[in-house]
Structure formats: structure tokens, C-alpha cells
Amino acid sequence: xxxxxxxxxxxxxxxxxxxxxxxxxxxxxxxxxxxxxxxxxxxxxxxxxxxxxxxxxxxxxxxxxxxxxxxxxxxxxxxxxxxxxxxxxxxxxxxxxxxxxxxxxxxxxxxxxxxxxxxxxxxxxxxxxxxxxxxxxxxx
Numbered sequence: 533x534x535x536x537x538x539x540x541x542x543x544x545x546x547x548x549x550x551x552x553x554x555x556x557x558x559x560x561x562x563x564x565x566x567x568x569x570x571x572x573x574x575x576x577x578x579x580x581x582x583x584x585x586x587x588x589x590x591x592x593x594x595x596x597x598x599x600x601x602x603x604x605x606x607x608x609x610x611x612x613x614x615x616x617x618x619x620x621x622x623x624x625x626x627x628x629x630x631x632x633x634x635x636x637x638x639x640x641x642x643x644x645x646x647x648x649x650x651x652x653x654x655x656x657x658x659x660x661x662x663x664x665x666x667x668x669x670x671x672x
Contacts, residue, residue, distance in 0.1 A: 594672040615647040
């Protein structure tokens with residue numbers, strides 16, 4: 533299990549909205565002034581997540597949140613390996629058709645972008661189906 537600290541930002545019915553307390557590792561890095569990743573970490577806001585919780589919590593409470601390791605591996609495979617497999621399969625099939633040989637770069641790019649779009653469009657139902665939600669284990 534991977535564990536992290538979070539803060540409760542709002543409460544609705546049985547759902548608690550949490551935001552991560554941990555900052556990026558950029559804070560201790562010497563190269564942060566000239567690094568693109570550090571700049572993005574400063575510009576992009578941290579996301580809030582809705583978590584089902586039976587504990588009595590209030591806005592501003594610090595909580596410990598756990599995520600199962602296997603869920604992270606599954607989501608990594610979905611986000612990184614699936615687009616590559618689909619793209620290579622489609623390009624391999626298109627390569628067997630002589631009339632499509634000149635269009636292989638365009639076909640591969642279109643397939644890759646379409647796969648990324650489908651994953652982005654259907655990520656919420658996939659996360660619910662595989663229950664990739666964090667679990668609040670207690671207050672800090």
C-alpha cells in the first residue's frame with residue numbers, strides 16, 4: 533500500500549473531497565530555477581479527489597490516504613502500454629495492405645491520438661470499475 537497525507541477540502545453526503553499535502557520533490561532541488569518540471573509544478577494546481585468515507589471528518593482535517601499498489605500498476609499499463617499495443621497492432625495490420633503503405637505514419641499518429649482520447653474520455657468509468665479510488669484510513 534502507498535500512503536500519503538491529505539487535507540479535507542469539502543464534505544458532501546458520504547463523500548469527502550481531499551487534496552494532497554505533499555509537494556513535489558522540486559522544493560529541495562538545486563536546479564529548480566531552470567527546470568521545466570518545477571515550473572509546471574508551480575503553475576498547475578493540485579487536484580481534489582472525492583473519496584467515500586464513513587469517518588467523522590471536518591473541513592481542514594489532515595488524513596492518511598492509502599492506494600493499493602496493484603491499482604497503480606494497472607493504471608500505468610492502461611495509460612502507457614495500451615496505446616502502444618493498439619498503435620503497433622493497427623500499423624502492423626495496415627502494413628499488410630499495399631494501398632496503405634504510404635499512409636503508415638499518418639495512420640500510426642491518428643491511432644495513437646485516438647487511443648489517448650478514448651482513454652481520457654472513458655477514464656472515469658474505468659476507474660470506478662476497477663475501484664482505483666484512494667481509501668482514507670484515519671486522521672492525523
